[in-house]
Amino acid sequence: MRYLPTSKLTPGMALGQDIYDGAGRLLLAKHLLLSEEYISNLEFLGFPGIYIDDEFTQGIEIQQVLNPQVRSQALKVVHDMFAFDVASDAEEDMPVSEIKIQKTIERIVENILSNGDIMCNVLDIKNYDDYIYYHSINVAMMSVLLGANYGMNEESLYQLTTAAILHDIGKRFLDIGIINADHALTEEETQLLRKHPELGADYLKGNYHFSALVYAGVMQHHENYDGTGYPLGKSGEHIPLYARIIRLVEQYDDMVSLHRGRENLSPSDAMEYLMAGSGSLFDPKLVELFVEKIAVYPVGCEVELSNGMHGVVAKNFERFFLRPVVKVVETGEMLNLRDDPDTRSIIITKMVIH
Template sequence: MRQVSVHSLTIGDVLGKTIFSSSGRILLGKGVKLTPLFIAKLKDMGLSILYIEDDRFDDVQVEDVIREEHRREAMEFLEKSTRSIQLGKNLNDSGLKNIIRKIVEEILFKKDILVNLMDMRSLDNQLLAHSVNVCVLSTVLGKALLFDREKLETLAIGAILHDFGMLQLDPKLITKTGDRTPDEVELLKTHTTLGFEYLRKRKDLNLAVAHIAFQHHEHLNGTGYPRGLKESEIHPLAQIVGIADLYDKFTSDHSDVERIMPYEACEILMGLAGTLYPLEMIRLFLRNIAAYPTGITVRLNNGEIGVVVDQNLSMPARPIVRVFDESEFGTNTMKEYNMVEKRTIFIQEVLG
């Protein structure tokens, strides 16, 4: 399979990965042949990328960090929790901990992890998908920092609930697509305090969970909010979630920043190391991120066009690219460049 822009779809393309709603319901299943109606629906949903089958890349598998069923279960739990909180009911803490145990166990079980899947996120599930992604990314970084299971579970719970205060704000404010007014920006920032005030009252949750919600927008140099904390004043778990939160916003649709490619997000994060976030955390985080995810189409410095078909765990920015003799994926004999071995070949451009 390979990744394509929703605007590049053609009639007859076959979906390579299932697309789910925020409740976990299947919207379009893997293997579905796309019709004009389906393509129009995908665009209406706000999707920008998806994966399609391609005989030239039928051996290419794009793996998620966690199993599809666990991601879907977490999304479904968050959607039900959202409805419960909005109705004045309590969070189902036992259900949350059960899901988190599965996610943490799965990540701990994997020997080597490289975050490789670009999220297929629709407008209706942006906040929920973001929360689950931040949970996964934070747990991956926590594992790299050699946290024990108990600390990882606390981190994962705090990460999945880091934007919990958003549930107490007007949904129209959260999903607003145009520029927000200064008053709206300040109102949106209150989600950190709102989340903290709710979560600190939950007796069966570690108090660190509330502090993650409170401090995940704080920066080492004191430029963050809500309190302008500096360096050691910021809870380390909140710093981890802050890194994961920013990376996911950079690389996903429907956030308050323009979507960019993973390699660009990695460059920005590296530039923020030591200023907004701890250098060692950024360094370990980027070691677990595929700068050029499997399935994307790229142009090489020699002019050839190909698809990233595999990764080098030791050097995430130097993947394996499969190209064809003819431009734009001709039908002639294919060849592959392993960029760890071919040091003079590099990716010049990511194509939509």
């Protein structure tokens, strides 16, 4: 299995993973043979790339952090959280029940923990129009990985994941033109956008009975470690732990996600940004732990090598993410950049994502 930008897809390629929309509905099923129409629809919907199965990458398997069924159910819950009409009294427009949210959180945490010591080793398949739904799930998923690596117990992980999956719920009260803007925001639009943490925390307090730690995580997820964030300007460990985790994780997911009018960064470039912001924007201890769980060259991605050849990442090693096993396109050879002495002079120069 390998990841290909949508621009490089050709008819007859076999889909490597199910593709869902932002409401958790199946759009295209795994093993489907792509046609011109399917490829055009993927481009129209704003999917930057997908996974395909082919003979060259046979045997390269990607371990999902989150089971596709659990992910689909969680997407639907998040979609419904954003979609209901606040002003309506109709039953179908009522807020998602607290029990449904809690069960979704439990499934996410238990599913990820059941996978053992897993790393985030996959490029997410999402389109930019439904970005906020995918983003909420990804932030929740990576928060579990980081929280578990931090040493949190299961109850704390439930609370962290609740705050993470709902961290942007305040954006449902803002104009969609601000949320999905394809231009630089004006000062007025920026100030409106900056209200979403408080709007979200106030909404949750008025409609649910979550822990105060959850509300604080939502309220303060844009605080910076050096005190330059908002809305309260807190710094260091005065910022609640859940908020510090969400601040880091949501920044990473935002940078690797495609937006209207802005290309996404590769995981390696995004990780460099996080490391550069360690101690200023982000809690340095959390950055260190996060780096251990995110593969900068995910399995299945195409890379360019310093010897002029191209390859597909076949395997990653925890804490040695810059030195994966790569299957060379030109020769079919497997290069173990970590263990093979003959590959010591070879480095990955670029990841192909566009």
